[in-house]
Amino acid sequence: DVKVTQSSRYLVKRTGEKVFLECVQDMDHENMFWYRQDPGLGLRLIYFSYDVKMKEKGDIPEGYSVSREKKERFSLILESASTNQTSMYLCASSLTSGRALAGKNIQYFGAGTRLSVL
Amino acid sequence: GQNIDQPTEMTATEGAIVQINCTYQTSGFNGLFWYQQHAGEAPTFLSYNVLDGLEEKGRFSSFLSRSKGYSYLLLKELQMKDSASYLCAAKSNDYKLSFGAGTTVTVRA
Numbered sequence: 001d002v003k004v005t006q007s008s009r010y011l012v013k014r015t016g017e018k019v020f021l022e023c024v025q026d027m028d029h030e031n032m033f034w035y036r037q038d039p040g041l042g043l044r045l046i047y048f049s050y051d052v053k054m055k056e057k058g059d060i061p062e063g064y065s066v067s068r069e070k071k072e073r074f075s076l077i078l079e080s081a082s083t084n085q086t087s088m089y090l091c092a093s094s095l096t097s098g099r100a101l102a103g104k105n106i107q108y109f110g111a112g113t114r115l116s117v118l
Numbered sequence: 119g120q121n122i123d124q125p126t127e128m129t130a131t132e133g134a135i136v137q138i139n140c141t142y143q144t145s146g147f148n149g150l151f152w153y154q155q156h157a158g159e160a161p162t163f164l165s166y167n168v169l170d171g172l173e174e175k176g177r178f179s180s181f182l183s184r185s186k187g188y189s190y191l192l193l194k195e196l197q198m199k200d201s202a203s204y205l206c207a208a209k210s211n212d213y214k215l216s217f218g219a220g221t222t223v224t225v226r227a
Contacts, residue, residue: 004160031213042122042205042219043161050213058214090160094213104149104168105213109160 003027006091006110013117019078021113023091030096032074033058033107034066036087043090049074050096081117089113120144120216124206129224130196138191138221140206149209150182150189155220156202164204165191193223201225 007022025032031050035043035058045058047066055066063085067075074093078085092107121143130136142150149168153161167173167182167189179192193200206218 035217040126040219043207043215043217045214045216048214096213104166105209106151106163106166107215109162111160112158 004091004093004108004110006089006113008113009111011113011115013078013081013115015082015117017078017081017117019081019115019117021076021078021089021091021115023074023076023093023110024072025074025091025093025108026072027093027095027108028071029093029108030071031094031105031107032068033092033094034064034074034076035090035092036060037090037112038087046076081115083117085115086117087115089115120208120210122206122208122216122218124204124218124221126219127222127224129226132196132198132225132227134196136193136196136223138193138204138206138223140189140191140218142187142189142206142208142216142218144187144208144210144216146210147184147187147208148211150180151207151209151215152180152189152191153205153207154202155205161205196225198225198227 033048034046049068091110094105094107124140152164155161165180203220207215
């Protein structure tokens with residue numbers, strides 16, 4: 001069974017703190033993604049990675065950075081947390097096109113981390 | 119840029135049929151996904167369309183018209199457990215998805 005695990009379900013941090021959100025997948029997927037989900041806005045892509053040590057900015061990368069040192073792990077970093085980063089953060093992974101059946105790069109999601117920045 | 123539109127909320131009765139529409143304007147469109155998300159849980163894959171037409175999978179079906187930039191998800195024989203948010207997502211290259219805001223479906227007894 002496919003599994004994407006996010007290290008925390010709930011986090012409360014203070015403004016200015018450095019925050020690490022961890023995501024691990026056990027499916028040998030090449031691609032990994034970080035989204036945030038806010039009411040009325042849907043899922044918005046922050047960063048993604050298509051290989052170890054590779055990263056690409058998504059639609060809203062400001063205030064975030066990422067790290068992918070191993071294939072199975074993708075970390076999202078908030079260098080200095082701010083209140084407008086209070087949100088639900090979702091990690092996902094998928095196969096690369098060359099390995100996906102009929103181009104169906106299904107993204108598998110973790111359960112999410114609800115982050116509150118006070 | 120990407121623009122994905124779907125209704126915010128829908129309500130239906132147990133046993134009924136509901137159709138959730140999604141329109142998209144996506145450069146380099148390369149497929150349409152539907153996901154289901156129960157409150158407080160991860161989105162889970164429901165369906166994928168890349169060619170025009172209807173894909174049926176049990177009580178759920180998904181339709182795509184590439185020329186019209188339009189898709190729908192059809193839920194038949196609604197059950198209480200179908201109460202969830204349904205997310206439409208357009209694939210624009212090999213692996214990136216652009217999501218709509220989601221449609222919350224409430225099934226009433």
